[in-house]
Amino acid sequence: xxxxxxxxxHLRVPVQTVSPAGRVSQPSVANxxxxxxxxxxxxxxxxxxxxxxxxxxxxxKSFPKVDPSKVTPDVHFQSDLGLDSLDNVExxxxxxxxxxxxxxxxxxxxxxxxxxxxxxxxNHPMAS
Amino acid sequence: xxxxxxxxxxxxxxVQANSxxxxxxxxxxxxxxxxxxxxxxxxxxxxxxxDVVNESQLRSAVSSEIRxxxxxxxxxxxxxxxxxxxxxxxxxxQHSKQRHHIIGQYVVGxxxxxxxxxxxxxxTSDFLKNFYKSNYF
Numbered sequence: 083x084x085x086x087x088x089x090x091x092h093l094r095v096p097v098q099t100v101s102p103a104g105r106v107s108q109p110s111v112a113n114x115x116x117x118x119x120x121x122x123x124x125x126x127x128x129x130x131x132x133x134x135x136x137x138x139x140x141x142x143k144s145f146p147k148v149d150p151s152k153v154t155p156d157v158h159f160q161s162d163l164g165l166d167s168l169d170n171v172e173x174x175x176x177x178x179x180x181x182x183x184x185x186x187x188x189x190x191x192x193x194x195x196x197x198x199x200x201x202x203x204x205n206h207p208m209a210s
Numbered sequence: 211x212x213x214x215x216x217x218x219x220x221x222x223x224x225v226q227a228n229s230x231x232x233x234x235x236x237x238x239x240x241x242x243x244x245x246x247x248x249x250x251x252x253x254x255x256x257x258x259x260x261d262v263v264n265e266s267q268l269r270s271a272v273s274s275e276i277r278x279x280x281x282x283x284x285x286x287x288x289x290x291x292x293x294x295x296x297x298x299x300x301x302x303x304q305h306s307k308q309r310h311h312i313i314g315q316y317v318v319g320x321x322x323x324x325x326x327x328x329x330x331x332x333x334t335s336d337f338l339k340n341f342y343k344s345n346y347f
């Protein structure tokens with residue numbers, strides 16, 4: 083057994099790419115092109131920050147108790163828009179629905195302005 | 211059920227709410243509100259409400275129901291109200307109610323009782339309208 087393993091280790095066959103024509107081929111230009119475009123990769127499909135900001139602002143503007151003209155990316159829900167804590171939670175639930183997320187309670191308690199919401203959603207890996 | 215609703219429905223299996231302080235009761239209220247909002251897509255699918263309401267209107271309906279009792283400060287009363295709310299939510303999500311219940315109580319109900327929208331009751335006094343709603347006004 084040990085002899086067989088030693089023999090196999092000595093018999094190393096160089097690996098070469100063999101094209102269907104049976105000839106040994108060099109890595110072609112086409113292969114290197116396909117190497118740079120990754121069709122099945124999901125690494126780059128994060129939302130861009132402007133996209134997130136637009137959607138967050140549209141959700142906040144369509145909230146019934148909010149005056150759309152006052153909504154800016156820096157607005158604070160309770161002090162600037164005159165909402166209360168229950169409205170704050172309701173806006174967060176609307177954002178959860180829009181981005182198909184589920185925000186845990188600890189993080190949700192800290193989000194009380196548009197800026198924090200945009201930041202949190204942008205950094206969340208599952209936002210879509 | 212959607213994943214969010216399935217995860218949220220596990221919260222129905224709860225211990226009896228027994229809040230030590232107003233802050234704890236307040237936290238429970240927000241927790242209940244979040245569970246309810248996360249079950250809204252399921253409710254819309256069960257009762258086919260897609261053409262009647264959208265989800266933000268149902269969220270507003272839920273929050274106004276909660277806001278009706280916003281002035282209460284006794285944690286035991288808040289716990290009792292939460293228990294009634296959880297029971298109601300449970301009934302709705304388990305399809306123990308029917309579509310006309312949901313529409314009458316949470317969709318149309320926000321604009322005033324359904325029978326008040328008819329012409330027959332428009333002339334009745336405010337005293338009677340309050341009396342129909344509850345004993346204490």
